[in-house]
Amino acid sequence: GEPVIVAEKCIGCLKCVKVCPAEALEMAFTPEELALLAELDRAGTPAAEEEDPEAAALAKLQAAYRGVWVFIEQEEGEVAKVSWELLGKGRELADKLGVELAAVVIGHRVEQLCSEAFRYGATRAYLLDAPVYAAYRTQSYLEAMCHLIEQYKPEVILMGATGMGRDLAGAVATRVATGLTADCTGLDIDDKRNLMQTRPAFGGNIMATIMCDKYRPQMATVRPHVMQMPQPLDKAAGEIVRVGFTVAEEQIPVKVLEVLRDGDGTQKIDIGGAEFIVSGGRGMMGPENFALLKELAAELGAVVGASRSAVDAGWMPHDRQVGQTGKTVRPKIYVACGISGAIQHLVGMQDADLIIAINRDKDAPIFEVAHYGIVGDLFQVVPELTRQIRELKRLGK
Ligand code: FAD
Numbered sequence: 001g002e003p004v005i006v007a008e009k010c011i012g013c014l015k016c017v018k019v020c021p022a023e024a025l026e027m028a029f030t031p032e033e034l035a036l037l038a039e040l041d042r043a044g045t046p047a048a049e050e051e052d053p054e055a056a057a058l059a060k061l062q063a064a065y066r067g068v069w070v071f072i073e074q075e076e077g078e079v080a081k082v083s084w085e086l087l088g089k090g091r092e093l094a095d096k097l098g099v100e101l102a103a104v105v106i107g108h109r110v111e112q113l114c115s116e117a118f119r120y121g122a123t124r125a126y127l128l129d130a131p132v133y134a135a136y137r138t139q140s141y142l143e144a145m146c147h148l149i150e151q152y153k154p155e156v157i158l159m160g161a162t163g164m165g166r167d168l169a170g171a172v173a174t175r176v177a178t179g180l181t182a183d184c185t186g187l188d189i190d191d192k193r194n195l196m197q198t199r200p201a202f203g204g205n206i207m208a209t210i211m212c213d214k215y216r217p218q219m220a221t222v223r224p225h226v227m228q229m230p231q232p233l234d235k236a237a238g239e240i241v242r243v244g245f246t247v248a249e250e251q252i253p254v255k256v257l258e259v260l261r262d263g264d265g266t267q268k269i270d271i272g273g274a275e276f277i278v279s280g281g282r283g284m285m286g287p288e289n290f291a292l293l294k295e296l297a298a299e300l301g302a303v304v305g306a307s308r309s310a311v312d313a314g315w316m317p318h319d320r321q322v323g324q325t326g327k328t329v330r331p332k333i334y335v336a337c338g339i340s341g342a343i344q345h346l347v348g349m350q351d352a353d354l355i356i357a358i359n360r361d362k363d364a365p366i367f368e369v370a371h372y373g374i375v376g377d378l379f380q381v382v383p384e385l386t387r388q389i390r391e392l393k394r395l396g397k
Contacts, residue, residue, distance in 0.1 A: 058214060062193065065155040065216040068094040070122065071145070072105045072113055073164050075136070076259075079113060081229065081273075082160030084120045086222060088230030089187055090158055091121035096189040100124050102154070106144050108134035111240070118238035120230055125238060126152065130246045135256040136164050140247045142171045147245045149176055154217050156195050158187075161221035169221050179212035180219040185226055185328075185347065195220065200324060200347050225272050225330045226351075271305050271320055272327040279305035279322055279349075280315075283338015283359065283378060287315040292379070293337060296386045299393070305329065307339045323348035337378045341366025358382065 005016070012033075017025045029037070070090045073080040087103065094101035102124040103117035114125035128144050145168065149157075157172070159165035161183050173180035185207075186198035194211050195218040201208035212218040271277060278297045280290055293304050306316035308323055322329055324344040334352035339345060341357070341364055349355070350369050357370035358378045367373045374381050 061216055062155070065153045066097075067099045067102055067124075067152070067154045068097065068156040069102050069104050069126075069154040069158070069217075070117075071157065071159040071165065071168065072103050072117055073160050073162060074105075074107050074110060074113060077107070077110055077113070079116065080160055080162055080164075080224070082162060082165070082222070082224040082227075083117075084232070085224070085227040085229050086158045086160065087117060087120040087122055089222070089227040090156075091230065093156060093187060093189055093195070097155070097193060099155070102126060104145070104148060104157075105129075106133050106141055108132075114238070114240045115236075116232075118236040119232040119234075123238045124241060126241050126243055128243050128245060132247050132249055132252070135259065136168075137252055137254050137256065138167055138171055139252045139254065141168050142175060143247045144245060145172045146175050148243065149217060151243070152241075155193070157217050157219045159219075159221050161223040165221050169219055173219050176217070178215040178217055178219060179210075180221070181210045181212070182221045184220045184222050187220060187222070187227075194218070200343075205343060223328050225328045228330075269303050269319070271303050271322070272329055274303045274305075274329065275332045276300055276302035277305045277322070277329055277331045277333070277349075277352075278302045278335045278337065279307065279339060280310055280337045281307035281339030281345075282309040282313070283340075284310060284315065285338075287313075289379075290315060292382045292386075296335075296382055296389075299386055299389045300333075302333075302335075305334075307342075307345050336366050336370070337382060339366055340364050341369065 012027065014027055017027055068090045070083060070086045072083045087101065090101045101122050103114065103122040104126050105113045105117065106128045108129060108131050110129055111127060114127055117125050126148055132140050133144065149172070159169045166182065169180055181197035181199060184197045184199045188196040190196050192213070194213045197210045197220045198207055199210065278293050278300065280293050284290060284293070290304065297304050304316070304320060305322045306320045308321055308325065310316050311318050311321045311326070318326070321327065322345060324347050326348055328348050330351050332352070333354045333356065334349050336355065336357045338359065339357070340359070346369055355370045356372045356374070357364070357366040358374045358376065358381050359366055360375065360377050362375045
């Protein structure tokens with residue numbers, strides 16, 4: 001029937017105006033009500049906000065924290081490459097903020113890593129060097145990081161989204177009661193000096209930019225190969241801040257008795273670091289057909305990757321999966337064969353320098369990111385490519 005507005009129940013929320021499909025409703029205000037609305041509008045202007053004690057406290061908190069830090073992850077003195085990648089991004093952020101970029105080096109006999117960090121862009125290094133930090137343990141590193149944060153108050157801390165980084169970042173953020181955004185794919189600074197932390201959300205269907213504007217430090221982890229590796233300088237100098245803080249060994253319940261290396265003798269293929277990748281998806285139709293990709297890869301000096309569908313089907317091992325729940329890759333060339341190009345796959349490979357897609361569906365989303373696309377049956381295209389490359393090689397080209 002006809003909609004009826006019950007005058008004594010109406011609170012003037014305007015919901016009915018917004019939902020009316022015929023746009024037939026309009027709210028009429030009396031002159032007194034209009035004056036009241038104008039008054040409310042004025043009360044909400046920035047001038048009123050400035051006097052807000054909460055905003056003032058926040059501004060003070062933010063001003064007390066300065067500098068961008070990168071945690072330098074190392075095992076027996078060998079640094080995880082992601083730490084250098086993060087120094088590259090950290091340099092950009094520190095320049096935008098007009099602050100120092102510092103490396104945090106924790107370990108035993110690791111002082112040389114400070115100068116390496118300077119070559120990758122840091123201008124300061126906080127060094128905690130003691131036997132208690134020889135092998136990574138959550139508790140000792142947690143205490144060390146928290147001590148540094150309390151003393152030197154950085155505004156941004158970046159760590160690799162590796163086993164160690166994920167463990168440490170979570171523990172530190174919890175202890176210092178601040179926010180942490182895991183697996184960021186983009187980092188930037190907004191006009192209020194806040195870190196804009198972008199990462200896929202809702203299964204990769206949207207990219208969310210997450211802010212931690214009320215707490216400091218702002219913490220983020222980034223997966224290996226997501227940020228570009230900076231070109232190291234030949235020589236660079238910086239200031240080493242030696243911090244004497246240690247944790248008493250008796251206070252740490254975890255003891256490292258021995259470090260056992262993965263000793264099965266087979267060299268694990270790190271698809272994350274590969275320069276050339278040939279990947280197959282559900283379009284490969286079966287595990288035996290990956291032989292076609294292996295042949296092509298062998299000619300090109302490439303490694304074989306896969307989409308999640310191919311991995312879930314058991315055609316390829318999980319360590320070859322490219323994408324949101326697999327590896328992020330940044331090869332010079334990525335060849336996608338029989339892969340549709342779902343967003344969760346694209347986030348793992350779209351930063352490849354050159355993308356070549358082979359798919360029989362001309363509307364497959366993979367063609368939107370591909371630099372070269374071949375619309376056709378991969379069972380014809382792939383062997384033909386291999387044949388032609390062999391032919392070129394035979395001719396010495
Ligand atoms: P399909 O989408 O089935 O595409 C197969 C393609 O092959 C089609 O485009 C078809 O046209 C083509 N094709 C078939 N036959 C031939 C032929 N003879 N010649 C040429 N082309 C042919 N996916 C990942 O890859 N990595 C991830 O890390 C990942 N993480 C995920 C995380 C979450 C939370 C979710 C929800 C999903 C995730 N996925 C991931 C899955 C993703 O959404 C897709 O389902 C998946 O990538 C599809 O794989 P595909 O392209 O191989 O298969």
